[in-house]
Amino acid sequence: MAENKKIWPARLHHFALTSEQPGELADWYVKAMGYDKKNFGDGYILGGGERNLLILPGKKSQVAFSSYAVADQRQLVDVSQAIEASGYEIQKFKTPFFADDTVSVTDFDGNVFAFGLLGDDMSGKDELPGRLQHIVFATTQLTKQVSFFTDTIGFRKSDTVLDTERDPTACFMRSDPEHHSLGLFRAPEARLDHFCFESKCWNDIRDWGDHFSDRRIPIVWGAGRHGAGNNLFIFVEDPDGNKVEISAEIEMMTWDQEPREWPHEERTLNLWGTAWLRS
Secondary structure, three states: OOOOOOOOOOEEEEEEEEEEHHHHHHHHEEEEEHHHEEEEEEEEEEEOOOOOOOEEEEEOEEEEEEEEEEEEHHHHHHHHHHHHHHOOOOOEOOOOEEEEOOOOEEEOOOOOEEEEEOOOOOOOOOOOOOOOEEEEEEEOOOOHHHHHHHHHHHHHHHEEEOOOOOOEEEEEEOOOOEEOOOOOOOOOOOEEEEEEEEEOOOOHHHHHHOOOOOOOOOOOOOEEEEEOOOOEEEEOOOOOOOOEEEEOOOEEEEOOOOOOEEEOHHHHHHHOOOOOOOO
């Protein structure tokens, strides 16, 4: 019998970000990222060709759910059965971008992850290349969370960052050949850390920088190159303080490739200079 690879391959397709000022935040993303905006209850659907986003009313900088698109119905059944076999509860879930048989599970920090098949096409156009590619959360229980995502759902470890006591401070995990579609950082509180849009090449990073400059949006970190993942990057912040990354040239890995270890130091996060260290 073929090996059950659970979530592999799956890609982060969209997520729901909450805000106390959802209208203002949605307008910023229209300006910054070129979204088409549609009303969705008291919130908004922001459609891009490959960077879809929901903005919902709620507490600032919370993620209501993150949604990964799986390849087909068979894989969706495999993921659901694997999660239930591990003793976790699967819930039926509804999101405007996915078909009706979408399911979800909740991690140890209360983050909801949905898995489903693409539904009706609600995307818009992308003026600059930059598909939604990964999301990263801070957590107070890193080891437990990593085990949940790898053992239960089927993410693969790509790189783990270790401090001088060899305790993990970060883990980057992949759900397809790209180095990571989900990351976790050790921190004093559980929260959203950042999310990322993957462009095609270094020239795209330049064009995004010019685009942000034209709109008076300052770059808050970068340009740089991550050690873990080897991708080029720049970061900006939205009005709620959420950190938004534009990346290019992320490393590719096979299913079987073994995870690597990195020291907890600035060079691991930025080969070119200073880094944003979470702990």
